[in-house]
Amino acid sequence: MTVQDTSTTASKPAHRLKTGAEFKASLDDGRNIWIGKRKLDKVTDEPALGAGVDLLAEMFDDQFKPEFEDATTYIDPQSGEIVSRAWQVPTTIEELADRRKMIEYTSLKTAGTFGRPPDLSPAIVAGLMAYQDVFKQKKSMIDGCNPDFAENIEAYMDFGRNTNLTASESLAGPQTDRSNPKAAEMAFLRVTKAQADGIYVSGAKTVGSIAAQANDIFFTNLGGLTTTPPEACVWGAVPINADGITMISREMVSQPGANKFDHPVSSMGEEADQFIVFDNVFVPKERIFNLGDPDGMSWYGRATVFAHWHVLTRMAVKSELFVGAGQMVLDVLGTGKIPAVQQMLGELIQYAQTLRAFVIAAEAKATQLASGVVTPDVSMLTAGRLYSIEHYPRIIHILQEMCGQGLVMRFGKDAFENPEIGHYLNDLLPGHGVSAMQKELLMNFIWDMTSGSLAGRVALFENVNSSPAPRLRARLFDEVSREAFVDQVKTIAGMDW
């Protein structure tokens, strides 16, 4: 991608945006990816991955459309160029709200089924920018390589912004025997060699959502051992086609190539999760953000603040889709006057309003850090994320229940258009004020969102992708100060201890 000078053709500034075609071309880089017996020549050779890439490419093209330009782009104050909003680092509450527009855009574009759209990993880099002053103080604790972490964080932000980069982020380690520290240790990504211009790392990362469809991988280790050995205390980023990286894809769960009527959501493909093996992968010095420092690792929770805000906002957007779909079910089935059904929709609305309220609260209580970066309130985010995953299965269940047989008795476009049987379906299955086909399209949408294999993977993703519920409760225990509440109790009860 080259900087586009549009000054002669229009009054718009130059931009640093990729088109969809440029994004697709950037993935044709010899990356080493396997599905079962097959090694793919190109990531787009696998239909489900290819459909997902097409959807991502649409997002890149949308950057150039007037109706999406505000949500997806902004003017970089330093360069004066138009850049992707994914790489915006908020320094005011207003900029935080502006950055949220991008999350809402990518969430709607994927119906919330991509948890790692192109604006997710930039949110982690923004989180590192927020604590740049901390990383400025840190030094490499592995002999032979001495990166400047703070400088590298800023350089990576510039690199991502200037190249409209898509990165995956992989933190979790391979699932092994969790009772055996040695097994956990084996699974860590670790430094095998350090030299002046960089390090070599070996090990594996999982589950790398969207890695196969991205340009870079942003990695670190997470959890597993009480004390992480220095050689496993590493944060860095490398191109996904770097020598020594092998991706092994899980089985596909979407329905690429299916008729859009039959599968309105799962026909759009998926972000596939990858098992990513690192075999002596070289990480240049400029792409290292922590090296050998266990304390540096402990900043992970704080640095993911924007990523967790992304997760919660996407859940809020998705919950609103559930409300919209639920309302339409009542409309087309004519069940909206039944009090019990109204209660069901009421519960979907409660879920959506509560998630929205957590997003608003996290932004309203945002703080400006020493770095100047404005970050959403972590305790509101954690409580909101916990609420979102605890109630998700019930919300899915309610939406399914509202649909009754409609969710199962779906026949597909071919059946409706078949002259032998289509007239039966058309005549016998209309809804309230809508044709049988219109009613089925709604049910097909809800099936893809709640019940098909894509929905199954998404439900698993929501539950654990950025920590399962027990860990979120532990975070609340650690992060939310209770002193003021204790004092209130003491005051009311007259306790002087």
Ligand SMILES: Cc1cc2nc3c(=O)[nH]c(=O)nc-3n(C[C@H](O)[C@H](O)[C@H](O)COP(=O)(O)OP(=O)(O)OC[C@H]3O[C@@H](n4cnc5c(N)ncnc54)[C@H](O)[C@@H]3O)c2cc1C
């Ligand atoms: C569809 C999907 C996509 C994902 N995408 C990504 C991604 O893009 N990047 C990424 O880094 N990760 C990703 N993950 C991985 C996710 O971060 C992990 O699944 C999560 O951190 C839990 O770790 P684990 O699966 O290794 O669970 P394990 O450590 O194997 O534990 C299994 C279960 O035991 C319980 N448990 C274990 N330890 C504790 C503890 N200390 N406290 C409380 N409960 C505990 C939890 O219920 C946990 O789910 C994805 C996961 C899924 C399912």
